[in-house]
Structure formats: C-alpha cells, structure tokens
Amino acid sequence: MSRGRRYRPLSPLREHVRESFWVAPFVACAVAVVLAGLTGELDQQLFQEVSAQTEDAEALLRFTSAAKGVVSTVSSAMLTFIGVVFSISLVALQMAASQFSPRVLRLYVRSRLTKATFSVCLATFVFTLLVQLTYEDTTDPSQAQTAQVFSTVVALALVMLSLALFVLYVQATLRLLRVPHVIDRVTRESVAVLAQYRRLVPEADLPGDLPGELPGEGLTLLHEGRAGVLRDVNIAWLLRLARKHGAVLHLVPRIGDFIAPGTPTVVVVGGTPPRPWRITRALNVGVDRTMHQDLSFGFRQLVDIAIRALSPAVNDPTTAVQAVDRIHQLLAMLAPCPMGELRHRDKDGAVRLVQPVPGWSATVDLAFTEIRVCGGGQPQLTRRLVAALDDLLRITPPERRGPLLLQRELLERAVGEHVADPQNRAFALDPDRQGIG
Incomplete structure (x- = not known):
C-alpha cells in the first residue's frame, strides 16, 4: 500500500x-x-x-x-x-x-x-x-x-x-x-529498488501474493505515444489524474515491457475516463530499461553477466558463481515480500492506481532458468545453484516453495543430461556455497 x-x-x-x-x-x-x-x-x-x-x-x-x-x-x-x-x-x-x-x-x-x-x-x-x-x-x-x-x-x-x-x-x-565491482554496483542498485518496493508494500497490509488479473469492467485506453520500453511511470501524476476523474486506473504493462502505439496501457474503472494523451504523459518510454522502478532489471543484468561468462568463448564459471551469489541475496530479500501488484492510494487513502509487478514465480524463473540451461555442465556453477536453492527453500514461506522446488528438479535433469557418470553427477549436485570450495 x-x-x-x-x-x-x-x-x-x-x-x-x-x-x-x-x-x-x-x-x-x-x-x-x-x-x-x-x-x-x-x-x-x-x-x-x-x-x-x-x-x-x-x-x-x-x-x-x-x-x-x-x-x-x-x-x-x-x-x-x-x-x-x-x-x-x-x-x-x-x-x-x-x-x-x-x-x-x-x-x-x-x-x-x-x-x-x-x-x-x-x-x-x-x-x-x-x-x-x-x-x-x-x-x-x-x-x-x-x-x-x-x-x-x-x-x-x-x-x-x-x-x-x-x-x-x-x-x-x-x-x-573488474567483474566483482560491476556485480556489486548492480546489486547495490537492485537492493535500493527492492528496499523502495518493500516500503511501498508493507507486509502487514498485503500478506501473500496479490492477484494480478485486470478488472472485468472498465474502459481500456490505448497508447498514443512512441514505441519503446516502458522505463518508469510518474505515479504522482497518475494519482492526481485518477483522483480528479474519480476513477481507479489499472496499469496494464509492467515496467520494462515494450509498448507500441495502440498497446493497451490503462483500464479505467469508475468515474470518467481521462484522455489517452494524459496517460501517455505519465509514461516514460525509451530504448532501454532503467533501475528506477524496475524490479526485474537488476536480475536481468546479473543473469546476463552469468550466461556470458558461461558461453564457450569466455568459459568463466567463477564469474557466473559470483553473479549467482548476488541473485541469491536479492531473492532472499524478496522471499517474504508480497508480490503481484502495487496499490497506490491518494492522500485520502483511496486506491487510485493498481500497478502490476513481477510475481514470485516469474522472478525465480528469471533468476535461474537461463543460468541453469547454460551451466548444466559446469559443476562449480551447479553446486552453487543447489546451495542457493536449498538455502532459499529454508527461508521461503511454504506457499512460495513450489517454483524453487521446480528449479531444483530441473537442475537435476540438466545435470543428468550433461554428466553421465553417477559419481560426477552426485558431485555436481552436492551443495557448495563456493561452487567448488
């Protein structure tokens, strides 16, 4: 809230x-x-x-x-x-x-x-x-x-x-x-975004994942600006606009989505619908994503660093392990935090803007899927992934363990496809916080 x-x-x-x-x-x-x-x-x-x-x-x-x-x-x-x-x-x-x-x-x-x-x-x-x-x-x-x-x-x-x-x-x-300093800078910016998100969504007010479905009734406004990536949203402007028209605005795209002219941007529920250009004014559209309001962009950068290090041209699993360390840190911060949408309220406490954010399952998929696919044959990386998943399973609420258990199962399959020898496979799946420490 x-x-x-x-x-x-x-x-x-x-x-x-x-x-x-x-x-x-x-x-x-x-x-x-x-x-x-x-x-x-x-x-x-x-x-x-x-x-x-x-x-x-x-x-x-x-x-x-x-x-x-x-x-x-x-x-x-x-x-x-x-x-x-x-x-x-x-x-x-x-x-x-x-x-x-x-x-x-x-x-x-x-x-x-x-x-x-x-x-x-x-x-x-x-x-x-x-x-x-x-x-x-x-x-x-x-x-x-x-x-x-x-x-x-x-x-x-x-x-x-x-x-x-x-x-x-x-x-x-x-x-x-130097790779460690770049990873640290990305992590510190991500931590700042996550801290802001946790301040906006107190756990006592919104327990559990919020439903992300759009309302069944309402007028859908289409984007009238240029095409590009939705970099951030002027929340204060949309709150004033919704309060002025006596409506609730449900933002359709998430921060980081690509929108083009004609893309649905807002579903207006109640009140009188504002003009589409007023909505477009609050949307910052550009050619690349930023960290300002984007929960997923930090994960995206860390995953990109990891999979590039795992490419055959580079073959540097140690760098990938360093990226997984920080991904583990960010997921541990998000584990108890409600996800799915943000409900922004005006000065009177009335909900005026509903903003979608990535859910827990989507965030876990972003964090682990590409790294797991690219590094299934690297025992240093797989051992670190197993350690991260086991640790997250210990600290994550029971209702959120499903995506982590799925990633654990898929990681075992990926290692089985790359490593035929049973002893090597058991070694590759042995949890180790340093990879091969």
Whole structure:
C-alpha cells in the first residue's frame, strides 16, 4: 500500500537527468561563464583600488604578465586532456560491453565521478578561454584597466581540481573493469529498488501474493505515444489524474515491457475516463530499461553477466558463481515480500492506481532458468545453484516453495543430461556455497 504523498513529482525527472550525460557538463560550462564574469569584475575592482599606487599596480601587471603564459598553456592543454579522458571512457565502455553485458554500460553513464571529471575539465577550458579574452597588451599602469589576479587564481584552482578528479576517475574506471565491482554496483542498485518496493508494500497490509488479473469492467485506453520500453511511470501524476476523474486506473504493462502505439496501457474503472494523451504523459518510454522502478532489471543484468561468462568463448564459471551469489541475496530479500501488484492510494487513502509487478514465480524463473540451461555442465556453477536453492527453500514461506522446488528438479535433469557418470553427477549436485570450495 502506498499513499500519494510518498511520491515526489520530480523523482522521475531526477532519474532521467541522471541517465543523461550532457546535463552536468552543460551546467558546468554555464557556471564557468558566470564565474569568468564575476572574477573579471573582482579583478577590475582590485586594480582600481591599487591603481593610485604605481608600485602596486606595476606588481599586479607583472603578475598578470607572468600568469598569461600559464593560463594560455592550460587552455590549450585542457582540450587535449579532455580527449584523453574521453578516450579512456570509450575503451572502458567497449571492454565492459564485451566482457560483461551491454546492459551494464548504464553504470558508466550514471557515474557521478565520470560526469564530474568531464564537467570540471570542460569548465576549466571554457573559463581559461574567457580569461584570455580579457588580457591587455599594455604593461603601462597608466593605460591598464584591470589585472587578472582572481581569474588566474581560480584558473589554477580549477586545474588542480581537474587533476585530482582525473586520478579518482582512472581509479574508479579500473574498478569498474573488474567483474566483482560491476556485480556489486548492480546489486547495490537492485537492493535500493527492492528496499523502495518493500516500503511501498508493507507486509502487514498485503500478506501473500496479490492477484494480478485486470478488472472485468472498465474502459481500456490505448497508447498514443512512441514505441519503446516502458522505463518508469510518474505515479504522482497518475494519482492526481485518477483522483480528479474519480476513477481507479489499472496499469496494464509492467515496467520494462515494450509498448507500441495502440498497446493497451490503462483500464479505467469508475468515474470518467481521462484522455489517452494524459496517460501517455505519465509514461516514460525509451530504448532501454532503467533501475528506477524496475524490479526485474537488476536480475536481468546479473543473469546476463552469468550466461556470458558461461558461453564457450569466455568459459568463466567463477564469474557466473559470483553473479549467482548476488541473485541469491536479492531473492532472499524478496522471499517474504508480497508480490503481484502495487496499490497506490491518494492522500485520502483511496486506491487510485493498481500497478502490476513481477510475481514470485516469474522472478525465480528469471533468476535461474537461463543460468541453469547454460551451466548444466559446469559443476562449480551447479553446486552453487543447489546451495542457493536449498538455502532459499529454508527461508521461503511454504506457499512460495513450489517454483524453487521446480528449479531444483530441473537442475537435476540438466545435470543428468550433461554428466553421465553417477559419481560426477552426485558431485555436481552436492551443495557448495563456493561452487567448488
């Protein structure tokens, strides 16, 4: 159960900004322009205050003359420096896509450190370029109008900050090229999504799996926007819309589903139906899934990493075991949690939006099926899968053990198909939390 006040209208926008790479550099360049104007004014005021004293004015001009070469060098070198950072990013993205999964590239795009490094480097270049425009060719204090003291100090500070961020950026990039760190990042994001889901669905309010059937009566509204993957939904907007029309909206697609023009999006029960374009406005449709509201996307990324590691070209069952470790963790978190649908309520406590989410059985199938099929002949993986299933069977409520028991039975069949020798088959089905520890 969730109430409308729990949702901030800007929360989807915040996630969309994080998924965009251009926003931070654009803002940083705008700040650099403002900062250049501000330091220029301060430099002019400083020179006017000391212009009456010839010796001080000459000292400021000598400082500016010496700093011109430094700032000019920084301005020309910073663009090359940006190219180096960009090249490192491209190499890292290519290696991550080939070794792990194309889905994990979003980790690099969302990285705050990567954006900060690019932003500060671009801001330094723009700032030093604008500072050079204010330089004067005279060395005569009587003819000079300004001396770039604050501008030079700020430019040097930005250079130091750029170098520090570059060192941190290289370290972070090297960490993200290692499988355990990528798996850990995906898991931490998944845990955050699951924690949000558990806050929205208190166990005391909704025991057990909720029915996912759509109502028998109601008007079905069709999608009128572009085709793509449903990335997230503006819950606050739909709650206000349903309350305004006195209706209950049953969302048809789940987060992560592909929708096209004409696809049913909402079943309106009671009240007056809103216009379809108002529903479309609340649906964020794109070319790829995000972690914002998608319960299954974390499992999808971990499974992709595992099955790529199990491919004949890679043949790295240890990486697959590391992915299974995290899948085991996420399923253990979901085991006692109600699944099937979310019932969002307005500020008066009335249900206004019913949102489908993956059920327990579908989540277990997503977590284990492809890994089981691809790794049935890898004893390290099968032993870890058996250990994970046995542990989940111990902590899962009795009504949810059916999908786990089915996966256990199918895993035994898969091992039997790949391993003919009885002793090797028994070894492959012996539970081990390290695979072969």
